[in-house]
Amino acid sequence: MCKGPEVEGELGQRGTSQLLINFKLHTQPFSLFWQQPCCYWPINIMYVSSRPSSRSELWLEAFGDHEFLCSTSHEHYGRPCCVPREDVLTGGAVVWEDVSEVGSSLSGIINAEKSEFNEDQAACGQLCIRRCEFGAEEDQEWLTLCAEEFLTGHYWALFDGHGGPAAAILAANTLHSCLRRQLEAVVEGMVALQPPMHLSGRCVCPSDPQFVEEKGIRAEDLVIGALENAFQECDEVIGRELEASGQVGGCTALVAVFLQGKLYVANAGDSRAILVRKDEVRPLSSEFTPETERQRIQQLAFVYPELLAGEFTRLEFPRRLKGDDLGQKVLFRDHHMRGWSYKCVEKSDLKYPLIHGQGRQARLLGTLAVSRGLGDHQLRVLDTNIQLKPFLLSVPQVTVLDVDQLELQEEDVVVMATDGLWDVLSNEQVARLVRSFLPGNQEDPHRFSELAKMLIHSTQGKDDGPTGEGQVSYDDISVFVIPLHSQGQRSSGH
Amino acid sequence: MCKGPEVEGELGQRGTSQLLINFKLHTQPFSLFWQQPCCYWPINIMYVSSRPSSRSELWLEAFGDHEFLCSTSHEHYGRPCCVPREDVLTGGAVVWEDVSEVGSSLSGIINAEKSEFNEDQAACGQLCIRRCEFGAEEDQEWLTLCAEEFLTGHYWALFDGHGGPAAAILAANTLHSCLRRQLEAVVEGMVALQPPMHLSGRCVCPSDPQFVEEKGIRAEDLVIGALENAFQECDEVIGRELEASGQVGGCTALVAVFLQGKLYVANAGDSRAILVRKDEVRPLSSEFTPETERQRIQQLAFVYPELLAGEFTRLEFPRRLKGDDLGQKVLFRDHHMRGWSYKCVEKSDLKYPLIHGQGRQARLLGTLAVSRGLGDHQLRVLDTNIQLKPFLLSVPQVTVLDVDQLELQEEDVVVMATDGLWDVLSNEQVARLVRSFLPGNQEDPHRFSELAKMLIHSTQGKDDGPTGEGQVSYDDISVFVIPLHSQGQRSSGH
Numbered sequence: 006m007c008k009g010p011e012v013e014g015e016l017g018q019r020g021t022s023q024l025l026i027n028f029k030l031h032t033q034p035f036s037l038f039w040q041q042p043c044c045y046w047p048i049n050i051m052y053v054s055s056r057p058s059s060r061s062e063l064w065l066e067a068f069g070d071h072e073f074l075c076s077t078s079h080e081h082y083g084r085p086c087c088v089p090r091e092d093v094l095t096g097g098a099v100v101w102e103d104v105s106e107v108g109s110s111l112s113g114i115i116n117a118e119k120s121e122f123n124e125d126q127a128a129c130g131q132l133c134i135r136r137c138e139f140g141a142e143e144d145q146e147w148l149t150l151c152a153e154e155f156l157t158g159h160y161w162a163l164f165d166g167h168g169g170p171a172a173a174i175l176a177a178n179t180l181h182s183c184l185r186r187q188l189e190a191v192v193e194g195m196v197a198l199q200p201p202m203h204l205s206g207r208c209v210c211p212s213d214p215q216f217v218e219e220k221g222i223r224a225e226d227l228v229i230g231a232l233e234n235a236f237q238e239c240d241e242v243i244g245r246e247l248e249a250s251g252q253v254g255g256c257t258a259l260v261a262v263f264l265q266g267k268l269y270v271a272n273a274g275d276s277r278a279i280l281v282r283k284d285e286v287r288p289l290s291s292e293f294t295p296e297t298e299r300q301r302i303q304q305l306a307f308v309y310p311e312l313l314a315g316e317f318t319r320l321e322f323p324r325r326l327k328g329d330d331l332g333q334k335v336l337f338r339d340h341h342m343r344g345w346s347y348k349c350v351e352k353s354d355l356k357y358p359l360i361h362g363q364g365r366q367a368r369l370l371g372t373l374a375v376s377r378g379l380g381d382h383q384l385r386v387l388d389t390n391i392q393l394k395p396f397l398l399s400v401p402q403v404t405v406l407d408v409d410q411l412e413l414q415e416e417d418v419v420v421m422a423t424d425g426l427w428d429v430l431s432n433e434q435v436a437r438l439v440r441s442f443l444p445g446n447q448e449d450p451h452r453f454s455e456l457a458k459m460l461i462h463s464t465q466g467k468d469d470g471p472t473g474e475g476q477v478s479y480d481d482i483s484v485f486v487i488p489l490h491s492q493g494q495r496s497s498g499h
Numbered sequence: 500m501c502k503g504p505e506v507e508g509e510l511g512q513r514g515t516s517q518l519l520i521n522f523k524l525h526t527q528p529f530s531l532f533w534q535q536p537c538c539y540w541p542i543n544i545m546y547v548s549s550r551p552s553s554r555s556e557l558w559l560e561a562f563g564d565h566e567f568l569c570s571t572s573h574e575h576y577g578r579p580c581c582v583p584r585e586d587v588l589t590g591g592a593v594v595w596e597d598v599s600e601v602g603s604s605l606s607g608i609i610n611a612e613k614s615e616f617n618e619d620q621a622a623c624g625q626l627c628i629r630r631c632e633f634g635a636e637e638d639q640e641w642l643t644l645c646a647e648e649f650l651t652g653h654y655w656a657l658f659d660g661h662g663g664p665a666a667a668i669l670a671a672n673t674l675h676s677c678l679r680r681q682l683e684a685v686v687e688g689m690v691a692l693q694p695p696m697h698l699s700g701r702c703v704c705p706s707d708p709q710f711v712e713e714k715g716i717r718a719e720d721l722v723i724g725a726l727e728n729a730f731q732e733c734d735e736v737i738g739r740e741l742e743a744s745g746q747v748g749g750c751t752a753l754v755a756v757f758l759q760g761k762l763y764v765a766n767a768g769d770s771r772a773i774l775v776r777k778d779e780v781r782p783l784s785s786e787f788t789p790e791t792e793r794q795r796i797q798q799l800a801f802v803y804p805e806l807l808a809g810e811f812t813r814l815e816f817p818r819r820l821k822g823d824d825l826g827q828k829v830l831f832r833d834h835h836m837r838g839w840s841y842k843c844v845e846k847s848d849l850k851y852p853l854i855h856g857q858g859r860q861a862r863l864l865g866t867l868a869v870s871r872g873l874g875d876h877q878l879r880v881l882d883t884n885i886q887l888k889p890f891l892l893s894v895p896q897v898t899v900l901d902v903d904q905l906e907l908q909e910e911d912v913v914v915m916a917t918d919g920l921w922d923v924l925s926n927e928q929v930a931r932l933v934r935s936f937l938p939g940n941q942e943d944p945h946r947f948s949e950l951a952k953m954l955i956h957s958t959q960g961k962d963d964g965p966t967g968e969g970q971v972s973y974d975d976i977s978v979f980v981i982p983l984h985s986q987g988q989r990s991s992g993h
Contacts, residue, residue: 203827205827209821216857229836336694347685
């Protein structure tokens with residue numbers, strides 16, 4: 006490990022504290038932005054740790070054997086130190102370790118070199134949500150806030166870019182801020198015994214609490230709503246930013262947030278999060294691909310046929326039809342069908358299908374492998390004016406894991422990873438790897454990081470790998486391993 | 500029990516055999532239509548049993564203490580006998596027993612007298628699907644067919660009407676025929692080892708079987724597709740029939756089909772089917788109401804705002820907003836949200852909500868309590884031109900129970916019932932009633948019928964009822980209890 010340039014500074018005691026470090030790795034710029042009260046770091050090329058218990062200190066470390074340029078701008082009030090490190094894995098892989106007290110999260114990212122720049126991006130950090138009193142003016146002066154005035158949580162996010170890394174980088178830089186803003190807008194409802202009908206807490210109708218009760222609205226629904234709105238807001242920001250800078254692209258987004266004893270997992274795309282416990286493997290997200298969302302996509306084309314501009318057929322067939330199929334009865338399904346039937350092939354059925362291909366090869370309008378994600382506002386089918394966006398949604402699905410209700414074991418973890426991992430490893434295979442690795446490494450403080458590394462390693466086709474199955478993934482891979490035990494402890498400690 | 504008019508006839512040995520009996524109960528006409536090869540009976544006011552093993556006989560019995568007129572039209576080839584019987588339960592209840600070898604199904608129907616005529620309708624019977632050889636001309640002459648040329652199954656259906664019984668009666672008269680037609684159109688694919696890409700069995704592409712394999716298309720997907728298409732076709736028939744006869748109304752539809760060792764349950768509306776076994780209660784359907792389908796409905800209004808004609812707001816609030824709420828931040832959710840957030844109330848938010856109310860009171864466009872069903876083509880919001888139909892779907896959700904894979908016990912049953920039952924009894928309560936009733940009545944050949952009766956009885960607020968909880972249902976109720984054991988035996992016997 007070689008030591009790189011160090012940047013030092015002091016953390017401001019009051020006022021808006023922020024730190025911006027711009028990295029340049031080859032020609033790709035990375036920025037590291039830290040702002041109180043939301044501690045956050047895009048960690049694509051860097052390892053970051055922070056000890057929020059003493060908020061006057063901030064350590065930054067960046068690992069990698071790349072030449073890089075490190076500069077700071079604005080005032081910086083921390084004591085960051087950037088440490089480049091040799092690659093641990095072949096194939097452009099970079100592994101980060103986070104032994105901080107913040108998120109106790111670990112991540113590994115491998116660049117499959119599909120593109121010059123890594124299209125996988127990640128971010129994690131502490132989420133500090135400022136609480137304001139009911140009725141407090143929104144534009145009141147920023148006050149010196151003590152820890153008790155924040156609601157703190159933790160945030161992990163993986164973004165898998167396509168059409169370049171631009172959208173993924175923007176998402177890694179932006180989504181946490183959107184989420185913090187959305188959460189701050191509803192935080193008083195979140196901390197109430199029951200979210201009030203009116204955020205002011207004032208009852209317009211005496212039976213307002215009863216209406217809220219009957220709808221079953223709980224504090225966690227406000228976090229779910231905040232995540233859903235944050236994705237929407239971030240998508241709009243990315244759309245504006247890409248248009249302004251003449252860039253293109255999109256990305257999937259998988260976000261985990263630990264807040265008030267619960268883990269929220271929001272997913273738009275084909276990344277995946279699973280819970281692995283001694284006797285349980287539980288998916289915490291579902292994938293959104295042209296295949297899994299076929300009926301929604303066909304339904305939209307049925308309601309709005311103009312979206313296909315007469316170039317595509319809405320119907321699904323087992324393969325693309327050709328002239329020889331004309332007049333034959335072939336298998337098909339339409340928007341209202343989960344099952345299959347036969348139809349007599351007409352000329353219009355020979356058009357390119359709205360959704361074509363199968364499994365990893367399935368494509369929306371022949372263009373996109375995912376049906377949800379951020380960005381892609383300008384994306385059109387090659388040589389046409391047909392837009393992907395109305396079929397492509399930025400809406401995540403949010404699942405909630407009530408961590409406080411689990412009898413947590415030391416080795417209960419959440420594994421979040423981009424599709425590169427799940428292409429070659431099933432949930433059960435990952436669970437087996439987790440269970441075989443952790444018990445033998447109980448003393449290793451880096452064991453969760455080593456586990457993330459090992460998971461990536463076992464996708465690189467090494468026959469001597471832990472599964473001995475020699476699977477090979479040719480995609481970028483990012484993995485977070487989040488030990489739940491420390492989250493649960495932190496939650497119950499508050 | 501008093502004996503009623505008998506109708507006798509002979510069953511034709513060849514040619515199209517059909518029998519139509521028109522009943523008139525008070526002023527409401529009922530028709531009973533039997534046609535080979537699909538044995539089928541609308542059983543709203545009658546008990547029907549058929550012994551298909553000797554297809555030259557058909558017994559019909561109608562129970563009820565009502566005066567009725569029985570007449571036959573067309574040629575009839577059966578030996579039907581219609582036997583009215585006293586009501587078993589109060590409140591206009593009629594109970595049917597089916598001890599036939601056909602479906603071993605039992606049903607009870609109670610008319611809550613919400614309307615002059617019972618809006619609950621039911622149908623059950625044997626489903627005989629004619630097999631034709633690959634390449635056989637479709638319009639070939641109807642041949643004398645022996646039993647082996649049929650694929651036989653069983654069919655049970657419940658329809659809960661609204662706006663009058665017309666749609667429910669039409670559905671009970673029609674859906675089975677639509678289903679038979681849809682199944683016959685794909686039967687050669689269903690009985691193949693794997694459904695062929697081309698119904699003719701001819702391979703246009705050498706790798707066609709591989710495409711079908713990769714899509715994972717199985718015989719059961721053709722049954723699912725047939726059910727989905729049958730619902731759509733039946734909905735169109737009802738639309739035409741109601742328009743032609745100047746009638747209105749709609750109905751929910753819950754259908755169970757036992758075919759080739761599997762039980763298919765198709766549901767559009769708020770009826771429900773559950774599997775009750777010794778150690779298991781499994782829902783076999785989901786309800787489709789404005790609440791459960793909120794996001795789909797809001798999404799449609801988002802894509803097509805003109806559908807609301809400026810009269811409704813797409814947003815959901817805990818209650819209808821009023822002038823006092825203007826400018827306040829209140830709880831809301833939009834189409835992209837499963838969670839809740841707060842928004843500042845504007846004037847347009849004071850409009851009537853697209854979906855309003857909660858639980859049993861939730862209404863689509865202030866009009867309809869279900870979001871899926873058959874009929875309602877003409878239904879508009881009162882005093883407006885706003886149609887329900889684009890929001891209301893006729894598409895069922897189909898679930899498959901692999902009965903052959905279950906280690907069936909004598910007392911494993913499927914309970915199908917309209918919402919009147921589920922309003923007051925949970926799945927677990929019904930399961931408890933089933934488990935407490937059946938073991939003590941093992942010798943009773945009518946025990947499944949008695950169970951259906953008892954389930955209905957326990958919704959009539961009798962404190963001495965088996966649950967002792969005194970729940971009262973004020974809705975029509977229909978119940979089928981289907982013992983799976985005899986289905987499984989019949990299946991394995993083939």
